[in-house]
Amino acid sequence: MTVKINIPPFFQHLTGSVKIFEAGGSTVGECLNELVRQYPEIKSKLFTRNGRLLKGLNVFINGESAYPGELARPVRDGDKLHITYVMVGG
Amino acid sequence: MTVNTGRILRVNLSSGRIATESVPRKVAEDFVGGRGYGIRYLYDELAPGVEPLGEANKLLMIAGPLAGNTAQAVSRWMTCTKSPQTGAWARSVCGADFGAWLKFAGYEVIIVEGRAGKPVYLHLTPDGCQIQDAGQLWGKDTRVTQSWLAERHGKNTRTACIGPGGENLVKYAAVVSDRRTAGRCGTGTVMGSKNLKAVAVTAARRLTLADPDAYDKLARAQVSTILNNPGFKHHKEWGTTTTQDLTNSIGIYPVRNFRYGQQEGYQQITGAEYRKLRTGDIGCYSCAARCGKVHTVKTGPYAGAHSEGPEYESIWAFTGTVESLSREASIAADQLCDDMGLDTISSGSTIGFAYECYEKGLLKKSDLDGLELKYGDPAPMVKLIKKIAMREGIGDLLAEGAMRAAEKMGGGAEAYAIHVKGLELPAYEPRGAKSQGYNYATANIGASHCYGYAPQEIFGAIMPRPVDRFSEENPDIVIFNQDGTAWHETGIACAFSSGWGWMDIFGKLVAAARGIDKLADGDYLGKVGERMWNLERAFNVREGFTRQQDYLPKRMRTEPLHTREAPGEGQMVSHHDEFLDKYYQLRGWTKEGIPTGKKLKELGLDSVVKDMATKRK
Numbered sequence: 281m282t283v284k285i286n287i288p289p290f291f292q293h294l295t296g297s298v299k300i301f302e303a304g305g306s307t308v309g310e311c312l313n314e315l316v317r318q319y320p321e322i323k324s325k326l327f328t329r330n331g332r333l334l335k336g337l338n339v340f341i342n343g344e345s346a347y348p349g350e351l352a353r354p355v356r357d358g359d360k361l362h363i364t365y366v367m368v369g370g
Numbered sequence: 371m372t373v374n375t376g377r378i379l380r381v382n383l384s385s386g387r388i389a390t391e392s393v394p395r396k397v398a399e400d401f402v403g404g405r406g407y408g409i410r411y412l413y414d415e416l417a418p419g420v421e422p423l424g425e426a427n428k429l430l431m432i433a434g435p436l437a438g439n440t441a442q443a444v445s446r447w448m449t450c451t452k453s454p455q456t457g458a459w460a461r462s463v464c465g466a467d468f469g470a471w472l473k474f475a476g477y478e479v480i481i482v483e484g485r486a487g488k489p490v491y492l493h494l495t496p497d498g499c500q501i502q503d504a505g506q507l508w509g510k511d512t513r514v515t516q517s518w519l520a521e522r523h524g525k526n527t528r529t530a531c532i533g534p535g536g537e538n539l540v541k542y543a544a545v546v547s548d549r550r551t552a553g554r555c556g557t558g559t560v561m562g563s564k565n566l567k568a569v570a571v572t573a574a575r576r577l578t579l580a581d582p583d584a585y586d587k588l589a590r591a592q593v594s595t596i597l598n599n600p601g602f603k604h605h606k607e608w609g610t611t612t613t614q615d616l617t618n619s620i621g622i623y624p625v626r627n628f629r630y631g632q633q634e635g636y637q638q639i640t641g642a643e644y645r646k647l648r649t650g651d652i653g654c655y656s657c658a659a660r661c662g663k664v665h666t667v668k669t670g671p672y673a674g675a676h677s678e679g680p681e682y683e684s685i686w687a688f689t690g691t692v693e694s695l696s697r698e699a700s701i702a703a704d705q706l707c708d709d710m711g712l713d714t715i716s717s718g719s720t721i722g723f724a725y726e727c728y729e730k731g732l733l734k735k736s737d738l739d740g741l742e743l744k745y746g747d748p749a750p751m752v753k754l755i756k757k758i759a760m761r762e763g764i765g766d767l768l769a770e771g772a773m774r775a776a777e778k779m780g781g782g783a784e785a786y787a788i789h790v791k792g793l794e795l796p797a798y799e800p801r802g803a804k805s806q807g808y809n810y811a812t813a814n815i816g817a818s819h820c821y822g823y824a825p826q827e828i829f830g831a832i833m834p835r836p837v838d839r840f841s842e843e844n845p846d847i848v849i850f851n852q853d854g855t856a857w858h859e860t861g862i863a864c865a866f867s868s869g870w871g872w873m874d875i876f877g878k879l880v881a882a883a884r885g886i887d888k889l890a891d892g893d894y895l896g897k898v899g900e901r902m903w904n905l906e907r908a909f910n911v912r913e914g915f916t917r918q919q920d921y922l923p924k925r926m927r928t929e930p931l932h933t934r935e936a937p938g939e940g941q942m943v944s945h946h947d948e949f950l951d952k953y954y955q956l957r958g959w960t961k962e963g964i965p966t967g968k969k970l971k972e973l974g975l976d977s978v979v980k981d982m983a984t985k986r987k
Contacts, residue, residue, distance in 0.1 A: 288830030
């Protein structure tokens with residue numbers, strides 16, 4: 281099973297400019313953990329110390345918001361995940 | 371069902387004539403409201419070539435069709451005019467309560483014409499409008515002015531006013547209401563040129579809706595959606611005070627007049643650090659976000675400084691521009707700009723220009739009233755703000771903005787004036803966020819981040835598609851963002867709220883407020899956005915604007931960006947001409963950037979075809 285994680289512009293410097301990462305988990309959380317195993321520096325940018333998604337981030341599954349309970353959401357083969365900041369503008 | 375297109379109050383300050391009129395249904399159908407009304411009336415009523423600070427220019431103050439009711443984040447208001455900074459079409463958006471109060475008094479638009487012979491203010495009530503003497507208010511800051519008017523006319527009064535900056539015709543003077551500002555493009559300067567110190571509205575709450583029942587159901591759905599949205603929750607907690615954490619980390623926080631994309635030691639100016647100085651939250655009418663974060667300085671040289679803000683742009687304007695890490699100085703500078711009635715972005719950006727000119731030897735200590743503009747030292751910056759507002763010493767030159775100051779100075783200073791069309795750049799580095807940058811280049815009001823913001827590049831937004839922020843091949847994204855912003859601003863929806871998951875309800879709310887069913891259709895509103903953009907472009911073309919004014923500053927095209935520890939080192943804008951060719955083609959314009967007759971007719975702008983045909987010859 282393969283899920284494509286689109287790395288957002290603000291994390292690409294932590295993935296060596298890799299823009300798409302293929303993960304094999306069955307939930308959003310498992311997929312993101314696989315991303316962290318490959319790129320450990322991204323861990324503190326994604327998760328709190330308790331392993332929750334950091335406030336200010338959201339995950340979309342095939343264009344649909346996974347909020348709330350993002351990390352427990354199931355994913356299927358071929359799904360596309362996008363990580364975004366929830367704020368807009370400044 | 372009744373139809374509510376909005377009522378206009380027309381005040382001629384030269385003759386003292388006051389009149390009211392209704393917006394024709396055709397205008398409401400074609401332009402909806404807000405910014406749509408602004409460009410329709412200004413295009414029709416301003417003769418080409420009008421002097422921005424002359425008697426013939428007009429200043430519009432506009433509330434949206436949704437303002438003053440229960441829906442959230444839609445009670446903002448805007449000023450529209452011909453800008454003294456750019457000579458182009460201008461709109462500037464403001465928050466607080468004034469938009470709602472304008473509606474309570476029974477008006478959606480004020481059109482101010484002419485020029486008063488002496489300082490005056492307008493006092494509006496549901497019974498009408500009076501032109502009152504403002505002699506004793508002239509010279510007073512915006513806080514004193516608003517307090518005085520509230521005391522005189524009672525607690526149900528809300529005011530929009532100018533400070534000394536507008537009175538002294540600083541080119542980037544703001545209109546201030548409570549502690550919010552219509553900052554950009556010098557609309558406060560136009561107000562000052564008319565000797566109009568303030569507009570005070572005294573009124574009690576009343577609903578102005580064509581279909582109150584439908585509106586109420588939609589507003590409840592909107593509130594429920596917003597309160598459960600993670601973006602709303604984040605915005606309520608932080609406002610925009612964490613954006614610099616992100617922009618520094620990805621190398622697009624402009625430093626030293628747009629030479630670096632990351633500020634050394636930026637960990638000292640993060641949102642968490644500003645939070646240590648936070649003393650309250652303030653919001654706009656009918657918005658639960660209360661995103662205005664109040665900061666107070668208790669110790670040190672800026673002790674006593676107290677401001678609703680700085681928010682992201684103003685944090686940058688008073689840190690990155692001069693490479694200062696003093697949160698306290700930024701709070702003091704923000705307060706001073708609000709008191710004096712100045713745009714924080716243009717103030718900070720122009721001061722950043724002056725610091726570089728000092729570094730390069732183009733401005734000397736003797737030119738600067740004894741000030742030494744050394745990077746890292748914010749003290750001269752704070753002093754310069756007051757000098758600019760009062761046009762005192764070097765402040766008289768800097769009050770002209772970076773572009774005009776550079777032209778007057780000569781000697782190569784033009785290279786350090788970072789602007790588009792005369793409007794100074796805001797807090798996102800174009801070389802590290804290129805669709806954002808190309809929006810600056812092509813925006814009808816000059817380099818504004820709010821006129822086609824690119825959340826795809828900065829926050830990873832996925833609508834309409836993800837983009838590579840270093841790519842220069844996304845003119846469709848730039849257009850999507852620009853036209854989207856335009857139709858949001860027909861209802862003057864808060865730009866931040868566009869990420870809170872409710873925009874599919876927006877058109878239905880507007881339709882219920884107006885009593886015009888076709889406004890509920892999202893595709894139709896998209897067309898309205900494009901219509902507005904083209905009419906604004908036509909306004910500028912009529913004023914003599916061409917492709918030549920659609921370029922980013924030379925620095926972005928010739929000097930590589932330095933990003934310290936962030937990505938994007940060495941990035942430049944390298945394909946500007948190709949981008950403009952594609953952008954114009956997608957817009958349906960000529961290679962010179964002039965809307966074609968075919969495009970104008972397609973958008974129902976037949977009355978503009980002849981004006982543009984003249985310009986194409």
